[in-house]
Amino acid sequence: MKDPSINRRTLLKGMATAFLSLAGFGMGPMARLGRASVRPGVSHEWGTLKEAVVGSPYVLIPENLSPEVRRWFPRSWLAFFDAHAGKTLAEADPVFFRRLESQMTAVMKVLTDRGVTVHRAPEMTRVELAYMDSAFPACGSQLYPRDPLLVVGDRFIETELFFPFRRRERFGIRRALDRRFAQAKMARVSMPPLVPPPVYGKGADPWGCGAVLEGGDVLVLGRDILVGLSGHASNPEGVRWLAGFLGAGHRVHGVRLSPHVLHLDCCLSTPKEGLAVAYPEAFPDGLPQCLRRWETIDVSAAEALEGFACNGLILDEKALILTAGVPRVADRLRAAGQEVMEVPFDAVTFFGGSLRCWHQALVRESV
Structure with missing residues (x-):
């Protein structure tokens, strides 16, 4: 079912315009594994992870694929989607579904064994799936909670995503975490909605209607x-909005990316202060100025875009989880003093994201 010629940009464009919707996890609307007691906050990527929300595995294939969607979608997948229109992934391919669920569950166990409180994003309701259905058919995803929310310092931000169907993800995550944030007396801030909704036809400028982040x-x-600007996701107005929202206490830098990557975490990771993992060809202007004196582990296009070498799950400044399949990068990290746990995650990366996409840190200890 997987075409090895598909790169991350094509895959995510196809996924983003085509399918993904949850159907539940069998553990209630939210799973809390561990005990949350610390006020949410993230000041560094490498602070010790204490609490996170993670993705769920269920997928619903859309009823139909429009011609506009089909032009983005890999040909090798079209027959599969046409054959299983309207089905969940569990119905369409139960073996693959079980592997997806098993790989997620295994990483959750790693986290809870280290004392991390884990929340699971819940299924979407019919009402949530209908949000903006006039702009995009009723579909959605909770596989990757990294994108629809952002924790910077003690600020909890619901972001405004490029594709309309992805803006539905916030509602389930909101239901999952509202009580937690209420207990912490922490306000949730939603970015201004894009008005009018973006147009996705040929020659349209979907970023011309507001801030995308x-x-x-x-x-x-x-x-x-740092905020990546590939031309496919966050836009300069999103950088300006975030800078204005955070205020003088932060320096927000837009980072120009090559158009063959989607997000900054496709091509850059910072496992600890002074150490970066980077795919150099993704940065037409070079690495951000604040990283140029750091030790850098360079990765190839295949390691970054197919092996997700820059998209690991940082546990603390000495340890991280990385997908199996990039052994050279894992060895380089170990040589730099990192503890690296390699896990199978191919069923998750099949949908275009990896370990960082699959989780969003809510609490990292300050460093």
Whole structure:
């Protein structure tokens, strides 16, 4: 079912315009594994992870694929979607579904064994799936909670995503976390909605109607906040909005990316202060200025875009989880003093995102 020629941009464009919707996890609307007691906050990517929300595995294939959607979608997948229109992934391919669920569950166990409180994004309701259905058919996803929310310092932001169907993800995550944030007396801020809704036809400018910001583009490095600008997700207006919202206490830097990547976390990771994992060809202007004196582990296009070498799950400044399949990068990280746990995650990366996309940190200890 997977075409090895598909790159991350094509895959995510196809996925974003075509399918994904949850049907539940069998653990109630939210799973809390561990005990949350610390006020939410993230000041550095490498602060010790204490609490996170993670994705869920269920997928619903849309009833139909429009010609506009089909032009983005890999040909090798079209027959599968046409054959299983309207079905959940569990119905369409139960073996693949079980592997997806198993791989997610295994990483959740790693987290809980280390004392991390884990929340699971719940299924979407029919009302949530109908949000903006005039602009995009009723479909959605909770696989990757990284993008629809953002925690910077003690600010909890619901972002405004490029594709309308992805803006539905916030509602389930909101239901999952509202009580937690109420207990912490922490307000949730939603970015201004895009008005009018973007138009996606040939020659249209979908960024011309407001600020777009996606969590996969944002790296939190103390006062310095990096925001990727590939032309496919976050836009300059989103950078300006975030800078204005955070105020003088932070420096928000737009980082120009090559158009063959989607998000900043496709091509850059910061496992600890002074150490970066980077795909150099993704940065036409070079690495951000604040990283240029850091030790850098360079990765190839295949390692970044197919192996997701820059999209690991950082546990603390000495340890991280990385997908199996990039052994050279894992060895380089170990040589730099990192503890690296390699896990199978191919069923998750099949949908275009990896370990960082699959989780959003709510609490990281300050460093």
